[in-house]
Amino acid sequence: AQSVTQPDIHITVSEGASLELRCNYSYGATPYLFWYVQSPGQGLQLLLKYFSGDTLVQGIKGFEAEFKRSQSSFNLRKPSVHWSDAAEYFCAVGHTGTASKLTFGTGTRLQVTL
């Protein structure tokens, strides 16, 4: 069965600093990978996804993620964080053969200091 690990429960960065959120997955074949953001009390917004092709994926709000098969990782990055980026970030992998049914990581809470 697939699984997702987000090693960092909580990260604090200063506004304007760069950000990298880690995500490792366990899956036998080429995975469908996603990053979602959740603001307090709200639903999920898709930041970006990887299905195939270019391993560097660009998303919304200036985020990008790189799929590294050798490391089973799909880390999320942003060069310069804004205060409005403070939220919970979830990495997810699609279940076998589907991009619809997802297994989520435990999430990383991002705090941005001014």
Added chain:
Amino acid sequence: GAVVSQHPSWVICKSGTSVKIECRSLDFQATTMFWYRQFPKQSLMLMATSNEGSKATYEQGVEKDKFLINHASLTLSTLTVTSAHPEDSSFYICSAKGQGRDTIYFGEGSWLTVV
């Protein structure tokens, strides 16, 4: 972009009663919808897959008689928590997939508090 709406956003119910949560796809036909549950400070856990016109498929450990799912039309799936108890208090969120689409869209979620 596609919009998925859930209703209600917040609901408080008494222990032992049932509560229904709706998930609607507003601008596309959703052949499949998914229901997740998220306990405070935890991740989202898939509860069940809802296919239009057929019975829902439940994940291991989820009681199908307690969490009734109905997907009667291509734009609406409902989750009914029957005989709710305080331990059912959680954030319930749905996602929807349209025909021919490879992207799923999440609703805003519904907070259930059972007192």
